[in-house]
Amino acid sequence: MGKMERFAFVALVAGIIFFLFADFVSWALPMFVLKDIPKKSIMDLAKEAKAKNTTAWSDFKKIAMAYPEQFKKFCEYEEPFSGAKKVSNCTPNEETLAKALAVGHRWYVAEGCWNCHSQMVRPVSNETLRFGIPGVSNHVSYPSEYNNELQAPVLWGTKRVGQDLIREAAVHNLGWQAAHLYKPTSTSPGSVMPGYPWYFEKDSKGRIVPNERGIALLTYIMWLGSWEVKPPKDFRLEAAAK
């Protein structure tokens, strides 16, 4: 066997070993390390939002109050992709919130919102100032934020044509979010974000309001980062009275 042949053989074997090692380190190792950490289900997330009275919970109640006709339709809405089924107790509760998060997430993915919006505050370039919530959250993203069904697969994203959305909860109110989703230039002149009028319809009074899918999408957007936001004021007063 010539010298070069021996070298090629060693390089080949080393290459295969390195390949297997890289493979092991990049998926098998994390899988073994993380397997015992429980992943939160969508229902867990909804229960948590209600129990901690986060802004996601109060915003969901606001949505139900602001668009009662559409909320009813949302309760009846069925669709196989997110497993949405008819809900008989049509009030803002854990079950309807879990359904809204599942459906909203499903359409967020399907519309490709993640092409323009990341969901991760990185520890570089003062991103906490850029995407954090002033006076509320200046954390970079941390692992437990992603250990749930709505981040499997993760929606970290790569491009930022628009802002990062993982701290969106406290940034705008419901009216702004609805108007913006319908027609982004109405709230953000010059915006390159396309409008999504197919998440809206006219109600019996002729107002343009979110339809059943719009309700879910708005709930999902306003849920993002709500775990970082202090509970609404009425909750703090209630807690102080105890």
Ligand code: HEC
């Ligand atoms: C072509 C790229 C693009 C796509 C696709 C896109 N957006 Fe945007 N989005 C932007 C840009 C740019 C802005 C900033 C200007 C503005 O407010 O409209 C923005 C702003 C936003 C904001 C406000 C962020 C803030 O904190 O002010 C939200 C919420 C949002 N987008 C949600 C969505 C959702 C939901 C979808 C999918 C249904 C979506 N976007 C799809 C580009 C995009």
